[in-house]
Amino acid sequence: MKVSAKLNNLRMPNRKVKLVADLIIGMDVADAINQLDVVAKKSSPFMVKLLNSAIANGENNFGIDRDNMYVFDVIVKEGITLKRWMPKAYGRATPIRKRSSQIEIVIEEREEGKNRKTQDQLEKEKKARIAAKKKIEKEAAKESEVEKEEVAEGSVKEVKKKEKAGVKKDAAAPNAGWANKIFRRKSGM
Numbered sequence: 001m002k003v004s005a006k007l008n009n010l011r012m013p014n015r016k017v018k019l020v021a022d023l024i025i026g027m028d029v030a031d032a033i034n035q036l037d038v039v040a041k042k043s044s045p046f047m048v049k050l051l052n053s054a055i056a057n058g059e060n061n062f063g064i065d066r067d068n069m070y071v072f073d074v075i076v077k078e079g080i081t082l083k084r085w086m087p088k089a090y091g092r093a094t095p096i097r098k099r100s101s102q103i104e105i106v107i108e109e110r111e112e113g114k115n116r117k118t119q120d121q122l123e124k125e126k127k128a129r130i131a132a133k134k135k136i137e138k139e140a141a142k143e144s145e146v147e148k149e150e151v152a153e154g155s156v157k158e159v160k161k162k163e164k165a166g167v168k169k170d171a172a173a174p175n176a177g178w179a180n181k182i183f184r185r186k187s188g189m
Helices: 014-024 029-038 044-062 119-176 178-182
Strands: 002-010 069-087 093-109
Touching (some): 002 044, 014 093, 029 044, 029 069, 044 069, 044 093
Antiparallel strands (some): 002 093, 069 093
């Protein structure tokens, strides 16, 4: 079974993306990810992200085993071109073409149906993930409520301390401010 993922309008010329795309055709997905991590091209992180998306599509939508997947094809097309102008000497202007590309990764199974999950198994796993996510959210909500209560209690104590300290400062304030009237901070005196 073939599974695909698409990336549209990547702001990179398609001839540069094709250099990376041609490296991974025919590889197992794990080997392809390792290969892309090593390649020192600007488009390789985008290809890794797209490849992971295609793998997730296969696992979650069709129940395909990750170890049974390989990169069947990588299609790189020309996307939209942004046209800009660069001013030059003697009143001329030369065009600048900022090209983009569209990438589609197609993944297929090595052995058809090997370790593939049924639709019922996929639904059970999805329900289990949702239940686990709700449980984590409830725990996080409880922790945040406890923290808010602790902060509220601490802030009341701090306000009382500031009020007591403020009374002492106000008593000494009239005598302390005469130097500031004469010697300003940036006057140079």
